[in-house]
Amino acid sequence: MDRLPHEKGFHVSWDQLHRDARALAWRLQGHGPADGGWKAVVAITRGGMAPAMIVSRELDIRTVDTISVKSYNHQTQAEPRIIKSPDAEVVGDGTGILIVDDLVDTGKTLEVVRAAMPNAHVATVYAKPQGKPQVDTFVTEVSQDTWIFFPWDMALQYVKPYHGADD
Numbered sequence: 001m002d003r004l005p006h007e008k009g010f011h012v013s014w015d016q017l018h019r020d021a022r023a024l025a026w027r028l029q030g031h032g033p034a035d036g037g038w039k040a041v042v043a044i045t046r047g048g049m050a051p052a053m054i055v056s057r058e059l060d061i062r063t064v065d066t067i068s069v070k071s072y073n074h075q076t077q078a079e080p081r082i083i084k085s086p087d088a089e090v091v092g093d094g095t096g097i098l099i100v101d102d103l104v105d106t107g108k109t110l111e112v113v114r115a116a117m118p119n120a121h122v123a124t125v126y127a128k129p130q131g132k133p134q135v136d137t138f139v140t141e142v143s144q145d146t147w148i149f150f151p152w153d154m155a156l157q158y159v160k161p162y163h164g165a166d167d
C-alpha cells in the first residue's frame with residue numbers, strides 16, 4: 001500500500017499516554033503464559049520505552065530488555081534494521097515475552113521484531129489499520145493518514161487569542 005500523507009495530527013499528552021498505557025496493561029492481564037506470567041518485557045526503542053515502563057509496573061514484570069530498530073527520520077521511513085538486540089538467553093524465540101511499542105503504523109518495524117522473536121506477544125498503545133495485523137493487543141486505533149505526536153516531541157507554548165487574529 002502506498003503511504004498516505006499525514007493529514008491529521010493526534011496529540012498525546014503525558015497524562016493521556018499514562019492512561020492509555022495503563023489501559024494496555026489492563027487488557028494484557030490474563031493473556032500471559034499459563035505457567036506463571038510473562039518472563040520479560042522487551043521495549044522497542046525509543047518510543048516503546050515509556051509505555052513498557054508503565055506496563056511492566058502494572059503487571060509487576062521486573063525483567064525489562066530493549067530492542068533497537070532504526071527506520072524513521074522524522075516522517076520518512078527507510079527499511080527498518082535492528083541495531084541492538086535483546087539478551088538472547090532471556091528472550092529465546094519469544095515464548096513468554098511481551099514486546100511493547102508506542103504505536104504500529106505500516107507494521108514494518110514489528111515485522112522485523114517478530115522475525116527475531118516469533119513466539120512473542122506484541123502490544124502497542126496506538127495502531128493504524130495497515131499495521132494492525134502485526135499486533136496482538138492494542139488500545140486505540142487512529143486512521144492511516146494521522147500522525148501521532150507524543151509528549152516527548154512536544155512542548156507547551158503560547159497560543160494567540162482569537163481576538164485580533166486578523167490584525
Ligand SMILES: O=P(O)(O)OC[C@H]1O[C@H](OP(=O)(O)OP(=O)(O)O)[C@H](O)[C@@H]1O
Nearest residue numbers: 045046047071072104105106107108109
Ligand atoms: O509500523 P512502522 O511504520 O514501522 O512504524 C512504527 C514505529 O515508528 C516509530 O519509531 P521510530 O522508528 O520513529 O523510532 P523511535 O521510536 O526511536 O522514535 C514508532 O515508535 C514505532 O516504533
Ligand SMILES: Nc1nc2[nH]cnc2c(=O)[nH]1
Nearest residue numbers: 072105146147148149150
Ligand atoms: N511519532 C510518530 N512516529 C511514527 N512512526 C510511524 N508513524 C508514526 C506516528 O504517527 N507518530
Ligand SMILES: [Mg+2]
Nearest residue numbers: 045046047048
Ligand atoms: Mg519506535
